[in-house]
Amino acid sequence: MIDIAVQAESQWPQDIDWEALATRAATAAIGRTPQGGWLTDPALIEVAVRLTSDDEVQTLNRQYRQKDKPTNVLSFPMIQSDLLDTVTQNSDDGEVLLGDIVLAHGVCAAEAAERGISIEDHATHLIVHGCLHLLGHDHQNDAEAEAMESIERSTLAELGLHDPYPIED
Template sequence: MSIEFNVEDPAWDNAAPWYREVALRAAEQALIAAGRTPPEAEISVLLCHDARISELNRGFRGKAAATNVLSWPAHALAPPRPGAHPAPPPDATLGDIALARETIETEAREQHLSVERHFAHLFAHGVLHLLGYDHETDADAELMEGLERRALGAMGIADPYAVARC
């Protein structure tokens, strides 16, 4: 598996020196949960601050606010019907993920979670979006959340939806 990191906010290195290891484990487990082969995956990651992710969120989603994670799939994958698995990507390139340190830290604190645990959840969530999963319908959300639970459970992380929704 190849994960390329662009650390735009240098505070990531001090606040979360474990991010590379946790991202790799979360990506591997998300891919396994979705029935994909981890060694073939290529993901690009931007680790940024709230101001930058707010710009990205406004530019790509029309929402002028910071968010915890954004993803840009390399391929237009979508389930054939609500609650169904999307087709597999045609190649190893999955896409891009951006994560905002300040929002992740704030959410973790508010939810009484470790930042590492919350980061793992959001990274797995972002990888599943790259694979074409979403939470637009109740059926899609149920499927995606189940995959997240499986991935995080394999990492020894408790059900993230028992605490709060992301």
């Protein structure tokens, strides 16, 4: 079971069920990865999602990544990627805090407008992307990027959403 806790600041549209959106995105992302076997375990997987301002994300990005600018999504894993396969075996209560995902409203809204998609669809993609980072995926080199993008594409297709990485001629 996956438990998603969402905290949305006021600049994010309030007529969207962000918790349902994030739960759907995280469940699909986790289910598409080798670590998705957790879904059949009795463990409770917990992820926190914070929908906040560009300013807050810029502060976090500066503090944790030494990049003094806002970015669309930040992920803060709580478990080392090499321990993911055995983490539920070492949990006293079967609960696993996978980590935190933080989205910047202004960056997310601008990217959605640029792509001609809704902020909900783009946030879904970013939550999928963030979950993959929590599970140890990365895009530091071409091979890692291709593998991660492949999972993102198939996850978003499962959710009925656009390909975020169209091949351009």
